[in-house]
Amino acid sequence: MDNSSEANSSEARRLVDAVISDFPDHKPGTRPVHTLGVGVEGYFVASEVARTYCIAEHFRGQRVPASVRFSNGSGSPVRHDGWSDVRGMATRFRLADGAATDLIAMTLGEFFARTVEEFFEFTKAAQPKPIQKESPWRKILDMLQLKLPLDDPNPGETASAAAGMLDYANRHRFAQLGVFQAAKIGAPVSYARATYHAVHTFVVIAPDGVRRHVRFSWQPVAGVRTTEPDAAKRDDYLHQELKDRLRPRFPARFMLMMTIGEAGDAFDDPTRPWPAKRVRVVMGTLTLTKVAEDQAAAGEHISFNPCRLAHGIEASGDPILHARRDAYEASRELRGGASCPFNRS
Amino acid sequence: MPSGVGWFEGFVDGLPNNRVFKFVASRILVPYWAWRTPVKPLEGGPPPSMQPGDNVQCMMNLIMPLKDKSPIGRALAALAVAQNKDEIFAGLDNVGTVHFARFVIVDNNICMFSVYDGDFTNYIRDFVATIGSVFNNVVALVEKGETVMPCEQNVEAFIEWVHERDMYQVPDLATDLFKDQEAMNGSKAASGNDDLRQLPPRLILQLNANPNVSLGSGYRAYPGYSAAQVRHKLGLGW
Numbered sequence: 001m002d003n004s005s006e007a008n009s010s011e012a013r014r015l016v017d018a019v020i021s022d023f024p025d026h027k028p029g030t031r032p033v034h035t036l037g038v039g040v041e042g043y044f045v046a047s048e049v050a051r052t053y054c055i056a057e058h059f060r061g062q063r064v065p066a067s068v069r070f071s072n073g074s075g076s077p078v079r080h081d082g083w084s085d086v087r088g089m090a091t092r093f094r095l096a097d098g099a100a101t102d103l104i105a106m107t108l109g110e111f112f113a114r115t116v117e118e119f120f121e122f123t124k125a126a127q128p129k130p131i132q133k134e135s136p137w138r139k140i141l142d143m144l145q146l147k148l149p150l151d152d153p154n155p156g157e158t159a160s161a162a163a164g165m166l167d168y169a170n171r172h173r174f175a176q177l178g179v180f181q182a183a184k185i186g187a188p189v190s191y192a193r194a195t196y197h198a199v200h201t202f203v204v205i206a207p208d209g210v211r212r213h214v215r216f217s218w219q220p221v222a223g224v225r226t227t228e229p230d231a232a233k234r235d236d237y238l239h240q241e242l243k244d245r246l247r248p249r250f251p252a253r254f255m256l257m258m259t260i261g262e263a264g265d266a267f268d269d270p271t272r273p274w275p276a277k278r279v280r281v282v283m284g285t286l287t288l289t290k291v292a293e294d295q296a297a298a299g300e301h302i303s304f305n306p307c308r309l310a311h312g313i314e315a316s317g318d319p320i321l322h323a324r325r326d327a328y329e330a331s332r333e334l335r336g337g338a339s340c341p342f343n344r345s
Numbered sequence: 346m347p348s349g350v351g352w353f354e355g356f357v358d359g360l361p362n363n364r365v366f367k368f369v370a371s372r373i374l375v376p377y378w379a380w381r382t383p384v385k386p387l388e389g390g391p392p393p394s395m396q397p398g399d400n401v402q403c404m405m406n407l408i409m410p411l412k413d414k415s416p417i418g419r420a421l422a423a424l425a426v427a428q429n430k431d432e433i434f435a436g437l438d439n440v441g442t443v444h445f446a447r448f449v450i451v452d453n454n455i456c457m458f459s460v461y462d463g464d465f466t467n468y469i470r471d472f473v474a475t476i477g478s479v480f481n482n483v484v485a486l487v488e489k490g491e492t493v494m495p496c497e498q499n500v501e502a503f504i505e506w507v508h509e510r511d512m513y514q515v516p517d518l519a520t521d522l523f524k525d526q527e528a529m530n531g532s533k534a535a536s537g538n539d540d541l542r543q544l545p546p547r548l549i550l551q552l553n554a555n556p557n558v559s560l561g562s563g564y565r566a567y568p569g570y571s572a573a574q575v576r577h578k579l580g581l582g583w
Contacts, residue, residue, distance in 0.1 A: 136357040143360060143370070146378055146546035152358075169541050176520040176541055260569070264396045276517050276562060277398050279569035 011116065012326035016334060018123040019327075022161060023075035029335050030300075034088040036079055037071030038191070038239045039298025042251070042288035044093055050283040053212065053258065054204035056312035058093040058101060059283060065094040066286060069299060070191035070242070073106070082233030083154050084186050089196040089218060089254075090304040091286065101310035103256075105196035105218055107185060111270035112165075112178040116323045122175065125168035128159035151183075154233060174271040186226035187233070190241050192252035192288065193225045200306065201267045201316035204258070213261040213316060215274065218286065221253035243291045256283040268317045303337035305329065378546065379553050386555035387525050389511030390465055391562060400463055401571045402444060406512040407457040408557045409487040414453035422455040422486050429479040436476035441583065442468060444572050448483075455483060460563070462571040465511075469504045473497055513551075514559045522547055 019032040026032065044066045050059035058064045072079070073086035087107045092100050113119040131153045134142070139149035153160065162183065169179035188194040198216040205211050227233075245252055260279045266272035292298030307315050307325035315321050331337070360366045391403045411418045426433075426448045437443050446459035461468045473480060477497035484490035489506075496503040516522055523539050526547065552558065567575070576583060 136354050139357050140360070142542075143366075144374060146370070146374060146549050147542050148545050149358075166541055170539055173520075173523075173539070176523075176539070177518055180520055180541055180544065262396050262398045273518060275396075275399060277402060277565065277568045279398070 009326065009330065011323065012330035013334075015116070015119070015323060015327040016331045018120055019075065022123055022126050022128065024128065024159075025077065026075050027077040030077060031071075031075070031335065032331055033075040034071035034073055034090075035075050035077055037069045037088070037299050038242060039292040039295055039302060040068045040070065040242065040246075040288045041290050041292050041298070042066050042068060042286055044091075044256070044284055044286045046284035047282045049281060051207070053206055053214075053281060053283070054312050055207055056101065056204070056310040057095045057097070057099075058310060059312070062096070064096075067092045067094065067292070067298060067302065068286070068288060069302060069304070070238070072238075079236050080154065080233070081236055081238045082187050082227060083157075084151075084184070084229075086182060086185060087188060087191065087194055087196070089191070089194075091218075092302070092304060093310070095310060099310065100308060101313065102304045102306065102308040103198055103216060104304050104306045105198045105216070107188070107194045107196055108178060108182055109197045109199070109217075109273050110178045110181070111199055111320060112168075112175045113320065114174055114269050114271050115319050118172070118174070119320065119323070122165075122168055125164040126161040127164060128161050129163055131158060131160045132163070174269075177273070178271060186229060188238070189225045189227055190222070190245060190252075191238055192242065192245060192254075193220050193222050195219050195224055196254075198306075199270045200318045200321040201261060201270075202309070203314040203316055205312050205314070213265070213267045215259045215261065216283070217257050217259070218254040219257055221255060221285075239291070246288060246290050252288040254286040254288075256286060257281070258283045268319065270318055270320050297338070301338040303328070303332040375549060375553050379550055382550065384526075384547075384550040384554045385529060387513040387529055387551060388508075389513050390508060391514060392516075392525075398569050401569065402460050402462065402563070402565055403465065403468075404514065404559060404563050405457070405459045405461065405465070405468070405507075406514075406557075406559045407507060407510045408451075408454050408512060409456065409483075409490075409510055411453045411455055411486055412488055412490075413486070418486070419450050419453065422450060422483065425482040425486060426455075426479075429476070429482060432476045432479045436472055436479070439475050440468075440471045442471070442572055444575075455487065457483075462573070465508070466504050469507055470500060473500055473503060512557050512559045513555050514562055515548075517561045519544065522551070526551075 016032050020026050023032070026035070031037075042065075044058060044064045046059040046061045048061070051061060053059070069088070069090045071088040071090070072081065073088060074080070088105070090102065090104045092102050094100055113122045133153055134150040142149045165175075165179045165182070169175045196218040201213050201215055203211050204214050242252075258281045259274060260281065261267060261274055262278065265274045265278070305325060305328045306321060309315065315325070390405065391399070394400065411422055413421065433446070437446065442462040444460040444462075446457065449456045449458060473496050477495065480496045480503070481494055484494055484496065493499045493503040493506045516525060520541070522544060573583070
């Protein structure tokens, strides 16, 4: 191992440790975040135009088997499906030549930090603190100032990162949007009824050699819907809902949307979404057919990596994306996850 | 938890939907905070940008209060548009940068909503040159319209008049409201020391100063393309 890879490995391990430190009840041997998930099987078919934008194998139009892991964002081993939280959707496209490419996305449209250093600061700020429930008098005072009162803690919730994250966002403008959106993100009625954003910029290469900076997102064909915020929160329903949804031959579908960036857009800054006016291309449809029978393999041991990319797709210069490449690998080693058997490279 | 506290908490949690509290908030709290922390109305129209994708499919949302606030006044406005259909189509086809334009009467306002490509001032300038008479017919019915008539002879003043009536476009990214307010106040702070919890009050006070706004820059089925590109690709000629 040379000096630079040693440094990357050490930083990756520190990143994993920093994330784990935000979840005091984290269970060793599990993922540091997005700990609880469910593996699903399906296939992806590219749209007719996809191949004109990207030469990657899964955009040629043939049916590509896919494995998906949906997850709750928390690193806690305790399931709280009904709590407001970011959800994840990691997708592995299983390519015909024995290779694989991954796309990791989440329901939040932006990240909290632009650099690794900022991410370390953020994880420090996001250490859970005992919740100071806002008193009714304080709520009245907020309302008199036209502010929204703070949300009450969920039943049984004694500590939260919310206050620390808010304080960090107040001091760092780049984190504001992520913190603001995350605070009100809610809980989906189904994993199949949320939009998932890959957040980082990638470079796709077209058959004519044109390189485009793009961002991907999955849009649910069933539409987006969250639970009623005031309804009683259920702790365990998302896994069963997916089983019930897929069992009677009604597959869940997602459209893969690719937004094309322009010179001047934030290519290397995942805290900054691009303007809504950018060209959007439908790259294909993912059809989910069943919840995997072997959840230990499909939901736990499977290991994704945002930089496991097929020929024709490259990582942008986003420092967070590059840090995630090593951090995901460090996390996999730490929890004994399976290395990708489909990745020959 | 003592039952009394539970009752009180429930009452407080229900305040935002309580009619009395809503009345107090809108009639007393908002005017009080608008007086304590005055807010200027943010400027209308799309934010300036050098990026090509931001200069296509821009929105103009004009709200123009009618002088005659009666059914007859509204009918006159409807007639002014209906009698100029040929002129409007001729203008659209000649100017070539407009995706669509709509005239709408809401309460006692005649509104013009359009989606256009390129610079706002050139858009208005081109239209004044081709269909100035239509604008004159409509503007004559609008409060303070006489100050810019005939618009063909008062082009720059007319452009400013239109801009003043173009709705503020609330940013697509909620937290960018802070930046808009800073920019208007001349602050160039790159990193804020903001209280994120101030976002709702800031929005309320902006909506108090600026009751008509566009919520974001719009939602598009084919973003990023100009009217000329769409016509060309569809083989519609020019």
